[in-house]
Amino acid sequence: MTGAPEEIVRHAARTLMSGRRLDTGTLAAELGISRATLFRRAGNRDAILGDALAFLGRRTLAAIEREHGARPTGDGQATRLRSLAVSEDFRYALSTALPVRRLLDEEPATAIRVLTDPQGRVQPRVVEAYTELFQRDVDEHGLVPQIPVPLLALAVVRLGESFLYSDVLAARAPDLKAATTVLDALITSVLGIEGT
Numbered sequence: 001m002t003g004a005p006e007e008i009v010r011h012a013a014r015t016l017m018s019g020r021r022l023d024t025g026t027l028a029a030e031l032g033i034s035r036a037t038l039f040r041r042a043g044n045r046d047a048i049l050g051d052a053l054a055f056l057g058r059r060t061l062a063a064i065e066r067e068h069g070a071r072p073t074g075d076g077q078a079t080r081l082r083s084l085a086v087s088e089d090f091r092y093a094l095s096t097a098l099p100v101r102r103l104l105d106e107e108p109a110t111a112i113r114v115l116t117d118p119q120g121r122v123q124p125r126v127v128e129a130y131t132e133l134f135q136r137d138v139d140e141h142g143l144v145p146q147i148p149v150p151l152l153a154l155a156v157v158r159l160g161e162s163f164l165y166s167d168v169l170a171a172r173a174p175d176l177k178a179a180t181t182v183l184d185a186l187i188t189s190v191l192g193i194e195g196t
Contacts, residue, residue: 003033008042012052016099021106022049049103050114050121056099057122061129064089083137084187087130088180091160095176108168116161123161127153134187143191152190156183 011031015022024045028038042048068086094100103111115122130153138145145152163179166172187193 003031003037003041005041007031008038008048009051009055012042012048013055013099016049016052016056016102019098019102021102022052024048046110046114047121049110050117053099053103053114054122054125056097057094057126058129060093060097061086061090064093065133081137081141081187081191081193083130083133084184086133087156087160087183087187088176091164091176091179094164095174104165104168112165112168115165123157127157130156134191138191141193143193146190146192152187156187159183159186 008027008031012022012027015027022045024035024038027048028035031038033041038048042051064086068082068089100111100115103114114120117123127150131150134145134149134153134156137143138149160179160183162169163176163182164174166174
């Protein structure tokens, strides 16, 4: 193993997927590098956690997008925007993802810091992915958004976080059905779609 930044992130992601806590000392030893080298190449634990969670999230979102690209959304009467279906499925996938749930349960302060920091490694990448997702629907359907698409994406991500992580943020059970209702209404309103 070379301990290249990409290798570090993939190994950290495998560690999280296996249900183990990410420990930088153990990670460095498994990669055959020192902790100082690990830090120099990939950053501190929060940075590595963020990169690993972003890597897993990107992979999950890509799989969901492929699935929705292969089948129509809707029941034959009204076609639902692809971005609505993809973002809903992504929220549900995150709500049950072992690495995310374990981090929220065992290290809630770290989880919220790593997952929701606007300057961190996770949230900006999700906003960017949602911007691309919404922009595809805008382009495909000739929509005229009432606000810039990146701002819509940021609002959807921030609101989604408040539903997804409500057990930690507000001592309230996550309600993903309510999240879908609220976020779909926001997105369709901003994009000028009625009755989807």
